[in-house]
Amino acid sequence: MGQTESKVVEWKAKTIPCPELPWNVVDDMDLLRRFLYLGAETMYSPSHVDPEQKYADLIYRLITEERGKEVVKLIARISYRGLAPRQNYIIFALAVCARSNDDETKKMAYDVLCQICRIPTHFFMFVNYCKLESGRSQPPSKGWGRAHRRAVLKWYEEKCKNPEGIARLLTKYKSRKMVTNEGKGKRWSHKDIFRLGHPSSDDELMKVVWKFVLYGFEEAKCLASEETKNSERVRKFLTYIEGTIKAKKCTDEDEMVDLIKRHGLEKEHVPTALVNSNRVWEAIIKNMKPEAKIRNICMISSKGFCGEDSEIEKEIIETITNADILDRARVHPIRVLSALLTYEKGERKDRSRAKNTKEKWEVNKNIVKALNKAYELSFQNVQPTGKRFLLAVDVSKNMRVPCKGCPAIMCNQAAASMMMMTARTEPNCEIFGFSESLTQIHIDKEDTLSQTVEKMDALPSGKADSALPMLWAEQNKKKIDVFIVYTDNIPTDGQTHPSKALEEYRATMNKPEAKLIVVAMASNPYTIADPAKSVVIGSEEATTRDYREINIVGFDADAAIIMAKFIRDEL
Structure with missing residues (x-):
């Protein structure tokens, strides 16, 4: 054939x-669109590249020309549709708009913050870029003015509309380091943002969240019992948080599996003592998205959990050989090919340990067959x-x-x-x-x-x-x-x-x-x-x-x- x-x-x-x-004339808005997609004008690289200051100058020039509204609408449109491969250029541009002196542009940028920065990683990135832009302003400022503090409060209040959702975000994404090209960077946490932003809210759940972030679960529980005894939102939040605390202290497989199923916990909530438990991973993998399953096949296999006729093998094969699932997840052939070729080798460099250590696993012919099928099926998504x-x-x-x-x-x-x-x-x-x-x-x-x-x-x-x-x-x-x-x-x-x-x-x-x-x-x-x-x-x-x-x-x-x-x- x-x-x-x-x-x-x-x-x-x-x-x-x-x-x-x-020569062809290129509008500044076209250049901005290129930057939001590529991080440059005519070149894309898969390596991390910090945004150059000239792109901030480009945005400021557009704002000066009274095109700030267009800029924010373009940023929001590309972000909402998931069109850009990386979020850092989108978030950098949004931070520049939020730091501008044009009140209308600033307000629009803060208004779309919650929709663009959907997870704390992106939110921390936005706060970090705002801090850097404020430091470059003349005169330099700390960047925590009234508008910025209001926007920070609004981000958390929006997330509080889903009590279990905000609990998941606070416990899964406790902190993140914003790394530069030189490998340097600042680590941001929710506690840092609450201390700098001094968010004050009338929302009953937001008060409990504030207490939890700054002073811990017991203080938040005491506040809830005093002021919000009958709040269903607060109860759901505290129940999820209590579940993650129990999980971190858990040493029993059955109890951990029950906590995962009951609260929808993820691998970040699993304690070190149970991170190598087969039964625990059987529960975790059911909550993984299709692309995450493909991405984590090697890691799961290195723990010995993906043997022939195992429950995890069945779960992975059932997901990645389903054409409808792959189509809905928009899995690209190159992502599958990368996973396939890595898995077939039976080893890879262990990025979490010393430079010369490797993750190794026994190659399962059924997984190889399934990945090959997923690779062929993924062409239908193009x-x-x-x-x-x-x-x-x-x-x-x-x-x-x-x-x-x-x-x-x-x-x-x-x-x-x-x-x-x-x-x-x-x-x-x-x-x-x-x-x-x-x-x-x-x-x-x-x-x-x-x-x-x-x-x-x-x-x-x-x-x-x-x-x-x-x-x-x-x-x-x-x-x-x-x-x-x-x-x-x-x-x-x-x-x-x-x-x-x-x-x-x-x-x-x-x-x-x-x-x-x-x-x-x-x-x-x-x-x-x-x-x-x-x-x-x-x-x-x-x-x-x-x-x-x-x-x-x-x-x-x-x-x-x-x-x-x-x-x-x-x-």
């Missing part, structure tokens, strides 16, 4: 000079765009290294998976392998990952010329909407730069809208898309030589999602 014989045709480029295309594609993958030996950002997957495997995904969903797609020459690869919809990688490996290796796809399309008069180049991190070794080749193609074919995505899968910050064509921020009119090129530095499932949005003109 998938081994259709085809004639292999190699093609080498002949270049011709071409005049440059004019929506076609109807565009005309030319995909080109670097077939040099440099691609046989781990992806930056997703080390479980080799670059050639990731490229093969992405080509399979496009071949299965897009009716107009041409696929090539390239090194010093360009060779067509015929990928059938039934091809497996290993068969696709074999077809790539069968092609001649050599110095990679990443301009060949555009040059070939130009000389053969092919109408292409999107060029995607998958490579490692090396610059082009051809005579023509890929961006220049794209300009020539656009001019010759009269297709100024043609796009180029360069995916440098093992890359350092250098990529082969033209660095001279980055967007200018800080001038009165922000411009770019080429707004329809994007660089992916490294690779993960979020990178694949970003690529799809770029292709659909959603960035």
Whole structure:
């Protein structure tokens, strides 16, 4: 299956000079949209990158131009729809709006805080960014003015509408450290925020929450018995908190399982003494979301809980082989592939311990089979765009290294998976392998990952010329909407730069809208898309030589999602 014989045709480029295309004007709001998605203008990286101050300046400029409302509405729309792969850029932009001197923008930013910062991790991040922005203001301030304190109080009051929900958030997310690029950062806790914000509320549950956060469960219980004896909300809150306290002191498996089932407790509530209990994990895993089950398969297996015919094995297989569940959870093929390839190895680096220690487990053939099925099923979640594609993958030996950002997957495997995904969903797609020459690869919809990688490996290796796809399309008069180049991190070794080749193609074919995505899968910050064509921020009119090129530095499932949005003109 998938081994259709085809004639292999190699093609080498002949270049011709071409005049440059004019610059495209890019609006500041477009730049902001790019930042909210990518954290940059024309590049996405799976590595953590702190937002640059120039993007705060961009937002302040828009607010000065009386576009603050538009800014907040854009931030809220992208956040509500779950369109951005990371929340930190969204929350940074919201904090900048909240720190602005424009009262209307500030009010709008605080009004949407509860909806955007849904969990304490995001809320702590917002408070941290607000503190940093206040420190940069002239004169610097502590950032805990009246409006900020009111917003903090409102966040907790909104969460108090669900008594068990606020109890879960306070006990699951007790504190979080906000890490910078240098590895430094401040740890924020609910207690820190209550001490700085001095929230004062007439809400009966909020009073008990305040007492619990600052002084503990017994003080909160005393306050409740004195002032709110008959409150059902307070009773539910205290019952959940009491359940988590009992769980932390629990040493009996049966009691712990009962607490998990009764209160819906999660792994963060399990005491160290029972963290390796099979029965406890059987109860916990039933509360996990599909993607969390996939993500935690290796960890659960390393504890010996995922053996053949075990209850946990049955629960995992039943979830990840259900097409409807995967579709509702929007599980991406690359996430499943990463879990599959990691699990098949039977070991991985233990990130919670010393550098040289590893988590190991016995590979369960039933789990491998289920993950393979989940991988195939997850392709059904990918929506076609109807565009005309030319995909080109670097077939040099440099691609046989781990992806930056997703080390479980080799670059050639990731490229093969992405080509399979496009071949299965897009009716107009041409696929090539390239090194010093360009060779067509015929990928059938039934091809497996290993068969696709074999077809790539069968092609001649050599110095990679990443301009060949555009040059070939130009000389053969092919109408292409999107060029995607998958490579490692090396610059082009051809005579023509890929961006220049794209300009020539656009001019010759009269297709100024043609796009180029360069995916440098093992890359350092250098990529082969033209660095001279980055967007200018800080001038009165922000411009770019080429707004329809994007660089992916490294690779993960979020990178694949970003690529799809770029292709659909959603960035």
